[in-house]
Amino acid sequence: xxxxxxxxxxxxxxxxxxxxxxxxxxxxxxxxxxxxxxxxxxxxxxxxxxxxxxxxxxxxxxxxxxxxxxxxxxxxxxxxxxxxxxxxxxxxxxxxxxxxxxxxxxxxxxxxxxxxxxxxxxxxxxxxxxxxxxxxxxxxxxxxxxxxxxxxxxxxxxxxxxxxxxxxxxxxxxxxxxxxxxxxxxxxxxxxxxxxxxxxxxxxxxxxxxxxxxxxxxxxxxxxxxxxxxxxxxxxxxxxxxxxxxxxxxxxxxxxxxx
Numbered sequence: 587x588x589x590x591x592x593x594x595x596x597x598x599x600x601x602x603x604x605x606x607x608x609x610x611x612x613x614x615x616x617x618x619x620x621x622x623x624x625x626x627x628x629x630x631x632x633x634x635x636x637x638x639x640x641x642x643x644x645x646x647x648x649x650x651x652x653x654x655x656x657x658x659x660x661x662x663x664x665x666x667x668x669x670x671x672x673x674x675x676x677x678x679x680x681x682x683x684x685x686x687x688x689x690x691x692x693x694x695x696x697x698x699x700x701x702x703x704x705x706x707x708x709x710x711x712x713x714x715x716x717x718x719x720x721x722x723x724x725x726x727x728x729x730x731x732x733x734x735x736x737x738x739x740x741x742x743x744x745x746x747x748x749x750x751x752x753x754x755x756x757x758x759x760x761x762x763x764x765x766x767x768x769x770x771x772x773x774x775x776x777x778x779x780x781x782x783x784x785x786x787x788x789x790x791x792x793x794x795x796x797x798x799x800x801x802x803x804x805x806x807x808x809x810x811x812x813x814x815x816x817x818x819x820x821x822x823x824x825x826x827x828x829x830x831x832x833x834x835x836x837x838x839x840x841x842x843x844x845x
Contacts, residue, residue: 590792591717592656595636599659602637604785607711607822611639615647617825618708621840622744624649628705631738633695633731634713638664638688645686654691654698656714661690696730700738707735707745711822712836715749716795720777724796725806732810739843745812747839748820752797753832774798800830800837812841 595602602608618640624630626648632641635653637660645651645668655661668686691700695714709715709731718727728749735745755776763769768778775796798806804814819830820838830837 590719594791595655595657596659598785599637599657599663601785602660602663603639608637608639610823611643614710614822614825615640615643618746619647621746622706624706624744629702631700631702631704631707631735632713633707633709633735634711634715635664635690636660636711636713638667638690640708640710641688642668642686645688649687651686651688652691652700652702652704653688654693654695654700656692656694658692661692665690695734696727698734702738704739704743706743707739709735709745709747709749712749715747716797718794718796720794724775728798728803729806729810732807732812736811736843741843741845743843745807745839745841745843747803747807747841748822748836749803749839750795750797751820751830751832751834751837752799752802753830754835755797756799757832800839803837803839807839807841811844813844814839814841816840 627650629650629652630644632651632653635641635655638653641651641653641664653661653664655664668688691698714731715728716724718724739745752774759769759771764771769776773796775794777794779790779792800817804817807814816827817830818838818840819826819828819834820836821834822836824834825838
């Protein structure tokens, strides 16, 4: 993964959880467990775990978690979050008592190797997907992430992925973007400087990305060794068993590793 993205997430770690999309963790975990109701005690791999909000909530409910992220600064926040006592959340089921069962791993999602095989996995909020640098093959990038996850799962183990929705980007493109080099319709690659308003302040970010429409993501997942059970709308804060909207930011893919 680009050092640009590692530096970006390191710089945003301290304020990451001020982003509005991080505020629905309990409801998101409820929804994940409704899709694939693994029993407490099951082991789950969280790829691109960030500050650990999903790993921590799942661990509170009795799951054995491994959170993997490229950014050591993000993991530092995750470790502190896992230690800190949190006020009772009336929406969250009562979890296990004592220390949370979480292993934190600093690694690149494209080429990690762990000595465990898991009962399930999650890769949420783009957890490493699409984070490429100029000149990198975007298909091989995402495929390597999916293959790495598959190697660490038991047969029939579930994987839930949320990634950016290519349809929404296509619907915003204009011929003038093609003329000035910001978008290449032959490759579906965007290349432009964008301004992001973040909790840490406004930043200029060089965007180089190739977003995938849903059938392409399904194909990549199948190539990596998964069966895709469903595709839903996956925009943070608006998950549900409903068709993917063309204009929403993220899509959700519900999969199982092939037997």
